[in-house]
Amino acid sequence: MIRIKPLFLSIILLLATGCSDKKEEKSLPVKKIQACPDPKEQNISEQNCSENNGSNLTKISTMLESATILKSIKDETHGVMLDRDRFIVNDVKQPIVLVNFFSTWCPPCRGQLPYFEDLQKKYRKDLFIAGILVNDDVNATQLEQFYKKYHMEYFVSNDIENEYVSAKVAEALKLDANFTLPLTVLYKNGDYYTHYEGVVPVEMIDHDIRMALDHK
Structure with missing residues (x-):
């Protein structure tokens, strides 16, 4: 703690x-x-x-x-509050938050990343994406190159607190500490909505985002 x-x-x-x-x-x-x-x-x-x-x-x-407070590779910071099935990001107006836990060495993670940029552009007013780097010792220069290569035009945290956040989320989802990567979690207005272990079709995530937005 x-x-x-x-x-x-x-x-x-x-x-x-x-x-x-x-x-x-x-x-x-x-x-x-x-x-x-x-x-x-x-x-x-x-x-x-x-x-x-x-x-x-x-x-x-x-x-x-x-x-805790997370810091991105672009020195952008966001406060995050966690409580069981809640994940609240500071200064975020979008109702839907997509949290993606990934590693640069993980092939399935790399294959999924470009689709998040498409989702961010499509739902810019309604969706905030946070990439959380875990279990990775890549340095800042390598991560910057990785960021550009995979068009990760959204908040990507490489902060020391990433491991703490991943452990809290895994505990809330009742997952093993060494959970499958990538792990993607959707929250609506701070409340847990759904999650995906491993790679899933982007159409599935897109569908769930629309369902979350339509559900009052």
Whole structure:
């Protein structure tokens, strides 16, 4: 478990009323917990309201304990909060997040990567793709060349925290620690939607993205 950074502690206080060792601290957007409404107006008890707020705070605290910051090969950073079947990326407006765990030495991974660029272009307003490099000791120069060769025009993290994120996601999906690569997971509004172990036809992923967008 990683250590909670001071910025995450400050967020809690607000809610209550190959790799780089240093991570750029960036505040994570959070939704304020609404104060309890007047029980007379809402026809609810003060006890129920207190219990609901306590439950929300516990859930948020759990997510912040599992929060980290990922850095891309282009020095772009995103805060990520994880909690079981939730994966929330900082500053992302698109409702669908596709997380792809890959390695440069993995032939199936390399065969699938170019299709993600097509999906990113097709669903630019609705889809955010995050490539997470795992189990790989490729250096920054080699990764930059790999990035260009496979047209990975989306967020690709080579941060030291990638292994931590992959372990948390594998645990949530009940997968072995040495899960099959590539592993691709779809989230909608932060909630788990579906995942694919190994290579699957891009048409299947495309279909599931459309289904997720159509499902209210």
